[in-house]
Amino acid sequence: MDVLHAPAIPREVVARFEAIVGARHCISDPEQLRTYECDGLTSFRARPGLVVLPGTTAEVVEIVKLARAEGLPIVPRGSGTGLSGGALPVPNGILLGLSRMKRILEIDFDNQWMRVEPGVINLDISKRLAPQGYYYAPDPSSQQVCTIGGNVAENSGGAHCLKYGFTTNHVLGAKVILADGSLVELGGPVLDAPGYDLRGALVGSEGTLCVVVEVVLRILRKPEATRTFLATFPTTGEAGNAVSLIIAAGIVPAAIEMMDRLAIVAIKAATGVDWPDVGAALLMDVDGPTAEVEHTAAEATRLAREAGALEIRVPRDAAERDGMWRGRKSAFAAMGRISPNYVVQDGVIPRSEIAPVLREIERLSASSGLRIANVFHAGDGNLHPLVLYDAAVPGQEKLAEETAGEILKICVRTGGSITGEHGVGADKAPYMVEMFSEDDLETMNMVRCAFDPEVRMNPGKVFPTPRLCGDKPGKYVPHETEISGLAGRG
Known part of the structure; x- marks a missing residue:
């Protein structure tokens, strides 16, 4: 049976799951199931057949055994904050919510x-x-x-x-x-x-x-001491150069984050931080023994000024430092202040390519007519471009997704990766072929099949073409899930 197209779960089977965890912790009502149709990537949606919420390891064991006996796929889920569709349900499958197991x-x-x-x-x-x-x-x-x-x-x-x-x-x-x-x-x-x-x-x-x-x-x-500073720059070019200078000097910051002008505008609107209207900002932490931190922070500040920093702010106390970091960590949610919708991507590039890649992203923005905000872990080149769009405008959502995909291709071309921390999930599966050959993907699939020979654990994710453990490479034939839009191929 094709686990990606399983029939609706019979009531008597639902009752067997209820016997394991209790009816209260089994969700089968169609309206209640809507809560679990997606994770943080809301443009991908599918309704599970049943949500089961175990409270113990013993209950998980029984749920997995029953799902296998009934030929049902299982998608594990935590809080549903993922941004790649990794917790996207399989239609009429089991969504296994683990949020009750919190000891x-x-x-x-x-x-x-x-x-x-x-x-x-x-x-x-x-x-x-x-x-x-x-x-x-x-x-x-x-x-x-x-x-x-x-x-x-x-x-x-x-x-x-x-x-x-x-x-x-x-x-x-x-x-x-x-x-x-x-x-x-x-x-x-x-x-x-x-x-x-x-x-x-x-x-x-x-x-x-x-x-x-x-x-x-x-x-x-906890480190003995932490020093934080916010440096502002005319453009992302100077900010990127500052990152390169700091890392090249042998300094390993605990964190060094970059935000461009559009991201700063959104963050200010959402949090009220008093950051200036500049082309880019770096937020940096240095931690460790006090003597080392004082020296390193001073040297990093000097290098930031050498790279063209307009201003360097050092927080007066822990509350002001927390406010700076709250601004950075609110960046994704803050986009709602300046755009009704957005697509966030998660590509990686070499640090030396920050400035040229941001220029390419700027050109993509101009050619697509869509604004793109950039917030990222600058120290390790992990980009988080946010492509802003209005879903009420016909064609804009598709254009935003295509633009985000082009950014991933740029990352790969410059020696990077299609994901740094958000995962592949359903969203980036079509772009795996940008990084890996068919032999590479088959080798990865061998590892998967060693754990799960029937491919019942979160099927349809990561790999660009739905594969079973008995599949052999050969002439490509589109799978039903690809035709329906559930999965894709690059």
Whole structure:
């Protein structure tokens, strides 16, 4: 049976899922299912057949076994903040919501790790650790609502990933449920577990391999000191040059973020920060031992001025610093102040290509007639271009999506990637062929099939053409999902 086109789930099967988690935690009403039709990428929508909300690992095991027995696909979901359609449901399939599993199970401060369930909110971890002087480093902009399970699925990053790395650098191990209901442990609270690095395969697999039910995370001591500054520039060219100078000098900031004029306008409208009307701004954190931080911050400030900074602001206190970072982290939501709709992309380029790529994006904006705001992790070249449009204008949504796709192609041409932290999901699957050959994709698929031979875990994601584990490369034939628009090929 084609799991992407499963028939409606019979009432007697729904009752069996209700017997596992209780009727309260099974959602089958068509109106209530609308809540789960998409994740943060709202232009992709599909209605699941059933939403099941387990509260324990044992319940997840039984749900997965029952879904397999009934031939139903499973799409795991956290808070639904993903921006690539990774949690897009399969029509009439099972959407497995893990938000009820939100216990912090164990904390080992001596060895700097903790064990949590997948529904724990990212920021809640640092709040829990703060009194003991510890924190969890990955900090996506959605950290107030996104879950650790979702972070593991997407290999989420955040503003401070330049120095501290992405989720994969902070996951020591995980307990997962395979597609047949088996409970297995990958890695654990040790620095170098023997055997294959299956934990590495898990992080960033976007729910296509298994269901995560526990995660062992690395925790860090809070740095002794942090220094922050906001530098403004006439254009993104000078700002990009400042980034290059700072990194070339051997300085590794905890974070260095860039915003262009359009992004600054939106942020000011949404948050009321008193930033000036300039071509670009850099927001930078340096942290570590106090003596080192003072020296490094002074040198970074000097280099920013050398690159043409108009003004450099240093926050007076922690409240003003928090306000600066609140402005940056509100950037995506702030776009609603200047545009009714937008498409956000997530490409990566070499740092040396920031200025020329932004010029190409500017040309795309002019040729398409659509405004494009740029907010990104400048230190590691992770762009977040926001293509603004009005869905009420016929053809503008399609034009915006095509323009966003052209930006991804530019990223690949300059030696970058189609995604830095948002994942491939359904949105970027057609662009995988821009980066990978058919042999590359078949090799990736072999890994997937080792975990999930029947391809029931989040089918239709990541790969540009729906593939089954018995498929062989050959003459390309469009799949039904591609014809219907659910999936695509570059």
